[in-house]
Amino acid sequence: MGLMSGKRGLVTGIANDHSFAYSIAQSLLREGAQCCFTHLPGEKMERRCRGAVEKLGVANPWIVSMDAGSDADLDNVFARLGAECGSIDFLVHSIAFADKDWLKEGKFTSTPRNVYTQAMDISAYTYAAMANRAAALMPNGGSMVALSYYGAEKAVPGYNVMGVAKAALEATNRYLALELGQRNIRVNTISGGPLKTLSAMAVGGFGDILDWVEKKAPLRRNIAGSDVGDASLFLLSDLARGVTGQVLYVDNGYSIVGL
Ligand SMILES: NC(=O)c1ccc[n+]([C@@H]2O[C@H](COP(=O)([O-])OP(=O)(O)OC[C@H]3O[C@@H](n4cnc5c(N)ncnc54)[C@H](O)[C@@H]3O)[C@@H](O)[C@H]2O)c1
Structure with missing residues (x-):
């Protein structure tokens, strides 16, 4: 018996392995x-996501296209999930987007309105939009996790509008936890250390962030994806039954360092 035996849920945000x-x-x-x-709409996105899911060893995977910026796509995914799978126990929100032209040092002050609102929409609002639809499929309670970053609370050069969106995501996390707790649904966020992924490479100076964190984090290393994987597992499992509304740092301790 595994920690998640008998539990079913939705994982968003696999672009690749x-x-x-x-x-x-x-x-x-x-x-x-x-x-x-x-996966994001488009043949290339589907191929990449399917390839990664195959690598995970899932036979006949349930994979549906979804642009989280579209209410129609969100409605379709959760309606199909309800119709084809019944109730669910967990939701993983692991998506974010901001136009990379504005994720460069010195480019925050001039962020255009549409770039700002799109970052807030895809990276923060969609946690509420998905949580609302997922909660309707959780009659017996459940657990949700989203991914944030330290740039939500400190000004990290180049992270810019994404930091603003992550601050909104962390506040969204708390308000969702407050309301959904009455339905025995827990809502948490992990603030992950930097990891070289497609999205991360869009942040100007990302390589310097990795080098700096490796030198300064108490554990003197950068995180691996599996560090966040296992921490998410904890939050989504019954082991975390008393934990909700939290931001859990999985960053080798970097966020506690003053200098
Ligand atoms: N990599 C890091 O250093 C780091 C650190 C802390 C937090 N995070 C966060 O982790 C989460 C996952 O990012 P990642 O680093 O694994 O990168 P990634 O590029 O592998 O994943 C980002 C995902 O967001 C999806 N996405 C973007 N726009 C979307 C939309 N409109 N609708 C649906 N999906 C959309 C992409 O398809 C992709 O699968 C993000 O919230 C990111 O901000 C990343």
């Missing part, structure tokens, strides 16, 4: 969970 969502699914599957997946 470097994605945080990939490592999270790997931990969940190892402990017996049944995972459904979404």
Whole structure:
């Protein structure tokens, strides 16, 4: 019996086998969970996501296309999930987006309105939009996890508008936890250390962030995807039954260092 035996849920955000969502699914599957997946629309996105899910060893995977910026796509995914799988026990929100032209040092002040609102929409609002639809499929309670970063609370050069969106995501996490707790649904966020993924490479100076964290983090290393995978597993399992509304740092301790 694994920690997640008998539990089923949705994992969003697998772009390839470097994605945080990939490592999270790997931990969940190892402990017996049944995972459904979404990918961004488009043949290339589907091929990459399917390739990663195949690598995870999932036979006949449930994979549906979803642009989280579209209410129609969100409605379709959760309606199909309900119709084809019944109730669910967990949700993984591992998506974010901001136009990379504005993720460069010195480019925050001039962020255009549409770039700002899109970053907030895809990277923060969608946690509420998905949580609302997922909660309707959790009659027996459940658990949700999203991914944030230290740039939510400190000004990290180049992280810019994404930091603003992550601050909104962390606040969204708390308000969701407050309301959904009455339905025995727990809502948490992991603040992960830097990891070389497709999205991360869009952040200007990302290589310097990796070098700096490796030198300064108490554990003197950068995280692996599996560190976030196993921490997500904890939050999504019954082991974390008393934990909700939290931001859990999985960053080798970097966030506690003053200098
Ligand atoms: N990599 C890091 O250093 C780091 C650190 C902390 C937090 N995070 C967060 O982890 C999460 C996952 O990112 P990752 O680093 O694994 O990168 P990734 O590029 O592998 O994953 C990002 C995912 O977001 C999806 N996405 C983007 N726009 C979308 C939309 N409109 N609708 C649906 N999906 C959309 C992409 O398809 C992709 O699968 C993000 O929230 C990211 O901000 C990343």
